[in-house]
Amino acid sequence: MFQIKDLSMIYDMNTDLRTYALKGIDLKLPDKGLIGIIGPSGSGKSTLMYCLSTLKDPTEGIITYNDIDITNVSSSERERLRRREFGFIFQKHYLVPYMTAIDNVMVASVKGRDEEKKKAQALLSELGLSEKEYSKRPANLSGGQCQRVAIARAMINDPKVIFADEPTASLDHANAFNVMKLLKKYSEERLVIVITHDKTILKDADSVIEIWDGEVSR
Ligand SMILES: Nc1ncnc2c1ncn2[C@@H]1O[C@H](COP(=O)(O)OP(=O)(O)O)[C@@H](O)[C@H]1O
Ligand SMILES: [Mg+2]
Numbered sequence: 331m332f333q334i335k336d337l338s339m340i341y342d343m344n345t346d347l348r349t350y351a352l353k354g355i356d357l358k359l360p361d362k363g364l365i366g367i368i369g370p371s372g373s374g375k376s377t378l379m380y381c382l383s384t385l386k387d388p389t390e391g392i393i394t395y396n397d398i399d400i401t402n403v404s405s406s407e408r409e410r411l412r413r414r415e416f417g418f419i420f421q422k423h424y425l426v427p428y429m430t431a432i433d434n435v436m437v438a439s440v441k442g443r444d445e446e447k448k449k450a451q452a453l454l455s456e457l458g459l460s461e462k463e464y465s466k467r468p469a470n471l472s473g474g475q476c477q478r479v480a481i482a483r484a485m486i487n488d489p490k491v492i493f494a495d496e497p498t499a500s501l502d503h504a505n506a507f508n509v510m511k512l513l514k515k516y517s518e519e520r521l522v523i524v525i526t527h528d529k530t531i532l533k534d535a536d537s538v539i540e541i542w543d544g545e546v547s548r
Contacts, residue, residue, distance in 0.1 A: 331491075331521065332359040332382060337391035339377050339544075351377040352388070353544040361490075364517035366532035367525045369541035375525045376495055378541065382523070383416050383493050384408040413440055417484030421496040423476040425468040425483075431475075432464040435482040446486065453482035457512060474505030481512060492522045498531050506531055 339352040351374045359365060367375050380386035382393060384400050393400050400411065412418075425434045432450050439446040454464055457478040468476050477497065484492055494513060498506035513522050514534050524532065532538050540547050 331361045331396055332357070333392075333394045334358070334382070335392045337378075337381060337393065338389050339374070339381060339386070340389045343389065350544055352381070355391070355544075355546055357539065357546065359521060359523070360536075362517065362519065362521055363536035364514050364522050364524065364534065366535040366538040367523060367541060368527065368529060368532060368538055370527055373541045374544040375527075375541055379493050379495055379523065379525055383418070383491075384411055413438075414487060415490045417487070417489035417492045419477075419480055419484045419492065419494040419497045421499040423468070423480040425476055425479055427468055430465045430467055431459065431471065431479045434468070434479055435486055438483050439486045441487075449486060450482065453485055454479065457482055458508070474501055474508070477501060477505070477509060478512075481509065485516065490520050492516060492520060493525075494523065495525045496527070497524060498526070498528070510534065 334355055334357040337352055337355040338350070341347070341349040341351055355378065367378065369375050377386065381388045388401060391401070395411070400408070426437065429437065431454060432447070435450040435453060436446045439450070441449075451464065459475060459478060463471060463475065468479070471479065477500070492513070497513070498509050501509060510524075510531050513524060516522055517536070524535070526532065
C-alpha cells in the first residue's frame with residue numbers, strides 16, 4: 331500500500347543549518363500488520379512518519395499510497411486522507427483538557443453524533459476504561475488512561491493506517507505493554523506503524539525497520 335522511492339528530506343535547505351533528515355529511502359509497507367521503526371533520537375523517524383502521513387512534504391522522492399502519489403495531491407485530499415484513512419497517536423496524548431474522555435474521542439469523528447457515541451463508548455470499554463471514567467477530564471485520569479483515550483480517538487474513524495510516534499514513551503512498563511498489546515490487536519485489520527527508540531516494545535512486531543542517520547539499515 332505504501333511505496334516509498336528515493337525519499338529525502340532536507341530541513342533548512344537554503345541556510346547554513348541545512349539538515350539531511352532522510353537520505354534516499356526506499357521502502358514498501360504492507361496493508362496490514364505491526365511495523366516497527368526503530369532508531370536513535372534524531373535519526374529521522376518522525377520525519378519519515380510526517381512524510382508518510384502527509385503532514386510534511388519531502389524534499390525529494392515519491393510516496394505512493396494505494397497507487398496515489400501523496401506528495402502530489404491537493405491539500406483537501408491530504409486532509410481527507412488524514413481524517414478518513416489515518417489515525418495518529420503521539421508521545422503526548424494531546425487531549426483537550428476541558429473536554430471529557432468520551433468527547434475527546436468523538437471530536438475527531440466524521441460520522442453523526444449518535445453513531446459516534448456508541449462507537450466511542452465501545453472503544454473506551456475495549457481499551458479498559460470504566461463507564462465512570464468516560465465523563466472524566468484528562469486531569470482526572472492517569473497517564474496510561476489518557477493514552478488509551480488518545481488511542482480510542484485515533485481509532486474512531488476506523489483508520490486503514492495508524493501512525494504511532496513514541497506512543498509508550500511517557501508510560502511505565504505495564505502501561506506500555508498494554509498499549510502495545512492493543513496496537514498489535516488493531517494491526518490484524520490495518521497497518522500500524524510504531525516509531526520508537528525502545529526495542530523491547532517491538533517484540534511482537536511483524537517487521538522492524540531500522541533507521542540510522544536518515545538511512546534504512548536492516
Ligand atoms: N522542523 C525541523 N527543522 C529543522 N530540522 C529538523 C526539524 N525537525 C527535525 N529536524 C532535524 O532532522 C533530524 C531528524 O529528526 P527527527 O525526524 O525528529 O528524528 P527522530 O524522530 O528519529 O528523533 C534531526 O537532526 C533533527 O534535528
Ligand atoms: Mg521523533
